[in-house]
Every structure is written in C-alpha cells, then in structure tokens.
Amino acid sequence: MAESGDTQLYAPRQAIFPRSVKGRFRRLKWGVLALAYGVYFLLPWLRWERESGPDQAVLFDLVGRKFYIFDLVVYPQDIFWLAGLLMIFAYLLFFVTGIAGRVFCGYFCFQTLWTDVFLFIERLIQGERPARIRLSKQPMNAEKAVKLGLTHLLWLLVAFLTGLTFVLYWGNAPQLVAEFFTGQAPFAAYATTVFLTATTYVMAGIAREQVCTYMCPYARFQSVMFDRDTLIVSYDRARGEGSAGRAKLGRDLKTREQRQAAGVGDCIDCGYCVQVCPTGIDIRNGLQIQCISCALCIDACDTIMDSLGWERGLVGYSSQRVEDGGKRARLLRPKVLGYAAVLLVAVGLLVWSVGNQAPYDLAVSQVRQPLFTRLSDGRIENAYQLKVNNKTGHALGLTFSIEGLPDAELDMGRFRHIVLRPEQRLRLSARIKARPKVLDGRTYPVTIVATPDAGSGLPPVRHATVFYVPKG
Amino acid sequence: MADQSQHKAVQTTGHAWDGDLQEFNNPLPRWWLWTFYATVVFAIVYWILYPAWPVGKTFTKGLATTTFVDADGKEVTTHWNTRAEFIRDMQSGEEALKQKAYLEKVAGASYEEILNDPDMMAFTQSLAKVLFADNCAACHGLGGTPAEVGNFPNLRDDAWLWGGSIERIEQTIRKGRLGYMPSFGKVLSDEDIEALANYVLSLSGHDVDKGLMARGDSLFHSEQAGCYYCHTNSGKGLYSQGSANLTDQVWTVADVNGAPTLAEKIERVKSVIRNGVQRRMPAWEGRLSDEEIKLLTVYVHGLGGGQ
Ligand code: SF4
Numbered sequence: 090m091a092e093s094g095d096t097q098l099y100a101p102r103q104a105i106f107p108r109s110v111k112g113r114f115r116r117l118k119w120g121v122l123a124l125a126y127g128v129y130f131l132l133p134w135l136r137w138e139r140e141s142g143p144d145q146a147v148l149f150d151l152v153g154r155k156f157y158i159f160d161l162v163v164y165p166q167d168i169f170w171l172a173g174l175l176m177i178f179a180y181l182l183f184f185v186t187g188i189a190g191r192v193f194c195g196y197f198c199f200q201t202l203w204t205d206v207f208l209f210i211e212r213l214i215q216g217e218r219p220a221r222i223r224l225s226k227q228p229m230n231a232e233k234a235v236k237l238g239l240t241h242l243l244w245l246l247v248a249f250l251t252g253l254t255f256v257l258y259w260g261n262a263p264q265l266v267a268e269f270f271t272g273q274a275p276f277a278a279y280a281t282t283v284f285l286t287a288t289t290y291v292m293a294g295i296a297r298e299q300v301c302t303y304m305c306p307y308a309r310f311q312s313v314m315f316d317r318d319t320l321i322v323s324y325d326r327a328r329g330e331g332s333a334g335r336a337k338l339g340r341d342l343k344t345r346e347q348r349q350a351a352g353v354g355d356c357i358d359c360g361y362c363v364q365v366c367p368t369g370i371d372i373r374n375g376l377q378i379q380c381i382s383c384a385l386c387i388d389a390c391d392t393i394m395d396s397l398g399w400e401r402g403l404v405g406y407s408s409q410r411v412e413d414g415g416k417r418a419r420l421l422r423p424k425v426l427g428y429a430a431v432l433l434v435a436v437g438l439l440v441w442s443v444g445n446q447a448p449y450d451l452a453v454s455q456v457r458q459p460l461f462t463r464l465s466d467g468r469i470e471n472a473y474q475l476k477v478n479n480k481t482g483h484a485l486g487l488t489f490s491i492e493g494l495p496d497a498e499l500d501m502g503r504f505r506h507i508v509l510r511p512e513q514r515l516r517l518s519a520r521i522k523a524r525p526k527v528l529d530g531r532t533y534p535v536t537i538v539a540t541p542d543a544g545s546g547l548p549p550v551r552h553a554t555v556f557y558v559p560k561g
Numbered sequence: 562m563a564d565q566s567q568h569k570a571v572q573t574t575g576h577a578w579d580g581d582l583q584e585f586n587n588p589l590p591r592w593w594l595w596t597f598y599a600t601v602v603f604a605i606v607y608w609i610l611y612p613a614w615p616v617g618k619t620f621t622k623g624l625a626t627t628t629f630v631d632a633d634g635k636e637v638t639t640h641w642n643t644r645a646e647f648i649r650d651m652q653s654g655e656e657a658l659k660q661k662a663y664l665e666k667v668a669g670a671s672y673e674e675i676l677n678d679p680d681m682m683a684f685t686q687s688l689a690k691v692l693f694a695d696n697c698a699a700c701h702g703l704g705g706t707p708a709e710v711g712n713f714p715n716l717r718d719d720a721w722l723w724g725g726s727i728e729r730i731e732q733t734i735r736k737g738r739l740g741y742m743p744s745f746g747k748v749l750s751d752e753d754i755e756a757l758a759n760y761v762l763s764l765s766g767h768d769v770d771k772g773l774m775a776r777g778d779s780l781f782h783s784e785q786a787g788c789y790y791c792h793t794n795s796g797k798g799l800y801s802q803g804s805a806n807l808t809d810q811v812w813t814v815a816d817v818n819g820a821p822t823l824a825e826k827i828e829r830v831k832s833v834i835r836n837g838v839q840r841r842m843p844a845w846e847g848r849l850s851d852e853e854i855k856l857l858t859v860y861v862h863g864l865g866g867g868q
C-alpha cells in the first residue's frame with residue numbers, strides 16, 4: 090500500500106479516549122439517552138387491552154400483516170402512512186438541520202446514544218482518560234486482561250439486550266423471551282438478535298466515530314443543508330487567540346488583564362475541549378466534517394471558564410454569519426419557513442388520515458374476462474370481485490346492496506349477508522343482473538353498498554363501479 | 562471556515578502531472594481495505610458454493626444443492642439454482658405447507674359446508690382459478706366464456722346443458738360428456754329445415770313467419786324429425802341428454818345473439834339442424850385428483866351461479 094517514501098494511502102484508526110465532562114449539554118444528553126433507552130427497552134413489555142388481538146401495546150405482526158400501535162391497528166393497505174411518516178422524518182431532519190446543524194447526530198442518533206453508553210461502561214471499568222491511555226499502552230497482564238475482558242463482556246451484554254429487545258417488537262414479548270431461551274423461538278429471531286448484537290458491539294464499541302466519518306450518509310448530506318445562519322459549534326477565535334495567539338496559564342499570564350496586556354487570548358490551551366471530543370478533533374481548528382455537534386466541548390470549555398471566573402462561551406454555538414462579524418443567526422429564513430410549512434402539512438395530513446381510518450372497508454373490481462354474460466332470460470350480467478376488511482375488534486355483519494341501476498339485481502349466492510370475524514379479510518364474488526332498455530355498448534355507473542347490521546353504529550360504505558352493457 | 566493556514570500541511574500522494582499538478586493524500590481507514598479483502602474472500606466462497614463461471618458451453622455448478630420432487634414424484638437433487646429453489650418452495654415451503662393443510666380441510670368438507678363458508682369459498686376460488694386456467698380455459702376461455710359461440714358452452718351464463726347442480730357438474734367433469742345431435746341435412750328437405758328453424762326461433766320469442774312456424778311446430782313434434790325426443794315437447798331440453806333449452810336467450814351452438822338480422826339468425830339455426838352437433842368434453846377423472854375435481858366443481862358452480 091505504501092507509495093513512494095512514507096506516503097500512506099491507508100491509515101489505522103487512532104484510538105480515542107474521551108474524557109468525561111459535566112455541564113448543561115451533557116445533562117441534556119443524559120436526559121435524552123434515558124428517555125430513549127426507557128422507551129426502547131420497556132415498550133415491548135407494556136401491556137394493552139384490546140377487544141381482539143394481542144395485549145401488547147406495540148407489536149408488529151408480520152405473519153398476520155398487522156401492526157398494533159396502542160389503539161391503532163395498521164393494515165397493509167395503510168402502507169402509505171409509512172411513506173408519510175418517512176417524509177415527515179425527512180423534512181424534520183431538513184428543518185432541524187437547517188436551523189441548528191447536526192443536532193440529530195449529536196443528541197438523538199442511536200450511534201451517538203449507544204456510543205455514549207459504551208463509553209460510560211469503558212470508563213466505569215477502566216477509569217478516566219489517563220488511566221485508559223495507560224492501560225492501552227501497557228503490555229498485556231492480568232489487570233489489563235480482566236479490565237478489557239470485563240469491558241467487552243458488558244458491551245456484549247448491552248449489545249445482546251439491544252438485539253433481543255428489537256426482536257420483541259415483532260412478537261409477544263414475554264412468550265418470545267421464554268421461547269428464545271429455551272431454543273424454541275423462530276430462526277429469524279435468533280438471526281436478527283445475533284446480527285444486531287454483532288452490529289451494536291462493532292459499531293458502538295469498536296468503530297464509533299468511524300461510523301459517522303466514513304459510513305453514515307446523513308453525516309454527508311446534512312452538510313448540504315447548512316447555510317450561513319445554521320448553528321454550529323465553534324471556537325471564538327478572536328477571543329481565544331487575541332493578537333499573540335493562545336498561551337497556557339504561566340507566570341505573568343494568570344489574570345485576564347495580564348494576558349490582554351500581552352496580547353494573549355482567553356484560551357489557556359488546557360486541551361480539555363480536545364480531550365472530551367468523541368470524534369477526536371480539535372474544535373479550535375474550525376468546523377470539520379468529523380464534528381457531530383455533540384456540544385461536549387462547549388461543556389468542557391464552560392467548565393474551565395467558570396473555574397477561572399471568566400465569562401463562558403469561548404467555545405459555543407455560533408454560525409457562519411456570526412463568525413464573519415454578523416450580529417446573530419437569523420432564524421426566520423425562507424428555507425426554514427418552507428420546511429416548516431411542508432412539515433406542518435405532512436403532519437396534518439397524516440394525523441387526519443390516521444384519525445379517519447375507516448372501521449372496515451370495501452373494494453370492488455369488475456371482472457373483465459368476460460365483460461358481460463347474456464342470461465337465459467335475456468338479461469345482461471356483469472361480475473365483480475369484492476374485498477371486505479373488518480378492521481374492528483369485534484364481529485361485523487354486513488349486508489350488500491346496489492344503488493344507481495334501476496331494476497338491477499345483486500346476486501352474491503349465499504353471501505348477501507355475511508358476518509366477518511374480528512379483523513377478518515375476505516374476497517367475495519358478486520353479480521349484477523340488469524335488463525338494459527337499449528344495448529348501446531356503454532357503461533353505466535352503479536354503486537355497491539355494504540351496510541353494517543343495525544346496532545353496530547357504523548355507517549354504510551359505498552364503492553362506485555360500472556356496469557357494462559354490450560352493443561346490440 | 563477556519564483559516565487554512567491553521568491546518569497542518571496536507572500530505573500529497575507524491576504524484577505530479579503537468580509539472581505541478583499534485584494530489585492530496587487523505588488516507589482511507591485501514592479497515593476499509595480489510596472490508597475490500599473480505600468481499601474478495603466472499604466472492605471466492607460464493608464461486609465454490611454457487612453457479613458462477615462460464616466454462617465453454619457449460620459453467621461451474623458449485624457445491625450447494627437443491628432437492629425437490631419432480632413431475633414423476635421422484636426426488637431430484639440438482640446444483641443450486643433459483644428455479645429449483647422455487648419448485649422446492651412451492652412443494653414444501655412454509656406457505657405451501659399452510660396451503661396443503663387448508664386444502665386438506667376443504668377436501669374433507671362436504672360441498673354444502675364449502676358453499677356455506679365464505680373462507681373456504683375464497684380459498685377454493687383462488688386455487689381453482691389456477692386449475693381452471695391450466696385445464697379448462699383452452700376451450701371454455703379464461704373467465705369461463707369461450708372466445709366465440711359454437712364449439713364450447715359458456716360456463717358463466719345460467720343455462721346448463723347437463724345440469725347446474727353440484728352433483729351434475731362434478732359428474733360432467735369426472736366422466737366427460739358427449740354432446741350429440743344428428744345432422745338432418747340428408748333427412749329433411751331444405752324447406753323443412755327452414756320451417757324448423759323458424760319454429761325454433763319462435764320459441765325464444767322471435768317474430769317469425771307464422772306459416773313456417775306452424776309447419777315447423779308439427780315437424781318438431783313429428784316422428785319424421787323427432788326433435789322433441791331430446792328437446793322435449795316444450796323445447797326446454799333435457800339435462801340427461803345435454804339437449805339445449807331452445808326457449809331461452811342463451812345460444813351455445815348457433816350464434817343467434819350475434820346475428821344482425823332475423824334472416825341471418827334463421828340461417829345460423831338452419832346450419833345447425835343441417836349439420837348436427839358433435840361436441841365432446843373429456844373425462845377428467847384420473848387426470849385430475851379428487852380434490853382438484855372438487856375445487857373445480859365448486860368453481861364452475863360459482864361461475865354461473867349454479868343451481
Ligand atoms: S468538536 Fe465538539 S461538538 Fe464536535 S464532536 Fe467534538 S466535542 Fe462534539
């Protein structure tokens with residue numbers, strides 16, 4: 090791989106040992122993490138009363154082709170909701186990124202969340218940054234083996250719980266867990282768990298920032314949404330460097346007054362912001378593609394400034410406009426407003442659509458082979474395929490009738506009136522027989538109506554179709 | 562962006578074009594290289610397991626195999642290929658087994674039970690549709706209506722030559738039917754045939770010549786022509802003979818409905834009387850299994866509404 094001289098086209102990963110930090114952003118991020126973990130790990134265990142169907146609050150039943158989400162049951166024909174949801178997520182990302190940069194990366198992305206947890210475990214077992222660096226440098230011995238082994242063991246445990254929990258969303262959680270540990274769960278459950286255990290362990294334990302830097306497509310295209318007013322984490326160069334650059338707290342450079350007199354900036358070059366950075370970069374070099382906007386360097390520098398009694402914000406949220414001497418980032422920009430508008434419309438439509446989910450539905454398609462049949466009494470018959478779908482949790486009696494075609498007769502054999510089981514889907518054949526006045530080769534509108542039994546409280550559903558009359 | 566001078570000098574790859582055109586070196590992570598090697602290893606494993614390389618007119622078949630049951634019921638093991646995988650899935654895949662279980666349920670149910678159960682009906686129809694397309698559609702048309710009136714009856718209408726009850730439909734499919742009407746071209750004069758045709762059309766309400774109709778009427782019921790033997794005195798036909806009901810609007814041999822004028826209708830009926838009818842429905846017993854015949858019976862019964 091080596092080119093002429095010492096040019097390396099491939100570089101080994103530089104291990105990063107982020108130091109821990111306390112501060113408002115760290116607190117916020119722990120909060121987000123606690124919420125995300127709480128929801129993710131506990132949701133499959135939440136029970137829910139339903140008229141029919143499983144008693145699990147959230148369950149994606151692939152075999153039954155139904156997604157249960159609290160009181161909502163999603164059927165395959167509702168799949169466009171998924172399209173709506175994905176669109177909402179996309180616009181939400183555009184909107185948020187346009188305003189505040191990579192907040193998704195820094196606060197919500199599971200790569201960041203899980204890496205945080207893995208780092209926490211690492212620190213718990215191996216200690217703070219200097220201890221970890223020392224441990225990594227020292228030759229293998231009992232202490233190192235135990236500490237590394239324990240760390241990886243705990244990582245694997247978290248990874249396994251992550252994988253297993255994911256699987257629980259696709260089946261009845263308590264039963265699935267019991268089956269899982271007695272070797273009776275479906276193959277897919279084991280395969281998915283193993284796969285997610287492996288990816289979680291590798292991504293959060295080993296690859297870490299490499300995922301953000303080299304693999305993640307969001308990391309790349311989010312930068313396209315940046316503009317001059319987008320919030321970025323940045324270092325106040327003018328304040329930090331002064332006219333003579335940064336300098337450590339030395340003799341005669343202790344107070345701000347002394348430093349300003351010497352032309353030295355406020356940065357004491359303690360390196361804390363670099364040490365806490367999970368991607369191993371130096372924010373003082375400006376905005377870099379590796380930066381996930383986790384804001385930990387802000388907490389780090391604020392801690393230092395607080396201890397010195399100087400004002401915070403040497404490292405802080407800023408924007409290109411501010412960097413270039415502008416006053417402050419503008420929030421209300423056409424782009425942001427546009428995204429907000431689209432987002433509102435999409436959310437509105439989805440909520441409306443979900444709120445108006447029909448309790449049962451009827452689809453009709455005309456049989457086209459043949460288009461018509463001449464009956465022995467001279468009448469013309471058209472045939473139809475009906476699909477009915479009972480989305481309610483109880484039995485549903487339906488009576489079929491037709492509207493709009495005078496003197497026509499609806500023939501559904503023995504199924505003019507049917508009773509659907511809860512959540513049953515059914516295909517039925519129907520025939521309409523009519524005696525047209527003229528055989529004109531035209532189609533006439535006709536409506537097939539499904540009327541629920543009296544007492545169900547449900548409105549009838551109509552489906553418009555056509556009746557074809559052949560040419561005489 | 563930050564002042565570029567703050568960055569460390571960026572390394573170049575050492576290449577130079579046109580004297581001074583150089584390329585920055587941003588080293589890829591090393592694991593990236595290893596994933597590349599991993600794909601190479603994957604490819605080699607794949608070549609060993611699966612069909613891969615063309616060799617002359619053939620190809621390397623790979624070690625992986627697929628086992629399925631061929632048309633003669635023999636177990637066959639071939640090199641792995643998607644076609645064989647598909648056949649195996651259709652025979653013993655998860656869905657195929659589910660279908661088999663339900664098929665057994667339907668096979669064990671009585672006709673009455675099937676006809677009363679919307680679930681079993683829906684299942685029967687989707688399976689039988691395929692059977693019908695494979696075995697029956699060549700003559701009766703994919704939807705049960707033949708391409709043209711003449712040789713094969715339309716199964717969609719409500720007229721049944723051999724009866725539309727479940728029992729009779731099953732018998733028709735099982736044993737086949739021979740639809741026969743003698744040709745009268747040599748037995749009767751052209752005038753007689755003309756008169757008969759007029760009478761026959763009058764039965765279904767056509768406004769024909771009264772004189773010819775009366776003559777046809779007596780011929781129809783005479784020993785000379787003997788039409789009433791099969792078509793009965795009223796002209797309604799007999800299921801046991803497969804003789805057509807001449808009083809309704811359904812025509813399965815002469816395309817009366819498709820004729821533009823009365824004269825043409827008369828011509829078409831005359832042609833049938835002159836030439837007779839010889840139609841044959843093959844017996845499916847032995848060619849189709851009992852379950853398949855059962856499914857088709859229910860399907861055909863449903864096509865025309867049944868009796
Ligand atoms: S530079 Fe700061 S905000 Fe960016 S990743 Fe590092 S610590 Fe987080």
Ligand code: SF4
Pocket residue numbers: 324355356357358359360361362363373389390391393403404
């Ligand atoms: S934490 Fe603040 S003071 Fe310390 S090196 Fe970073 S920017 Fe400078």
